[in-house]
Amino acid sequence: MTHPYPTTAYKVLTADQMAALEQEGVFTGAPVDKADGYIHLSTAGQLTETVDKHFAGQSDLHIAAVDLEAMGEAVKWEESRGGQLFPHLYANLPLSAVVAYSPMRREDDGMVRLPVTG
Template identity: 45%
Template sequence: MMRIYKILSQAEWAGAQAAGRFEGSAVDLADGYIHFSTAAQAQETAAKHFAGQSDLVVLEIEADDLAGADLRWEPSRGGALFPHLYEPLDVGLVREARPAPLDAAGLPRLGALS
């Protein structure tokens, strides 16, 4: 089993909860898929794309729960394989949603990821 992670704003998460599904943030919609990271990739993703942004949430999803969904592992950032979901995420599949407050350097703290 492998957990994958999505970093998004609290407002985006609240909207997804109200709708029952997450369609994607602006960059996801522009790229045509929802960007996820593995535990090993998430902190670099946070630093590269979310530095200085407050009111963030990190979602934890079990990749196996997306069986039958259009989840693809594709090369990005130096050829590493990243999980990309080519359909909306059912919010019922989110195992945990927790705040990702900024540390003293302005980087989101994602907590312990496995």
């Protein structure tokens, strides 16, 4: 089934959360994810705004690229900030669905650099 949505989304993780994902092979969610009942993800175009809004002033962040197709029906596109559709993951995030990750870096224009996949 094809849809107009991207097949990759991004999760912002703290260093501790990234380490736990690597060691345990699964991410069960940040406190805000657990409170809302799903793991918040962002598209490439939403990522910088997400970091600026929800992680302002934090350092040692990591960006994980998530293969949405691998998560299948657990991904729901729902309206959030300003009416934009965001990918929400109604399941734990397994390391096997993370296609790339890296420490967060910014481009010269301030945009968050995406981890390189494949």
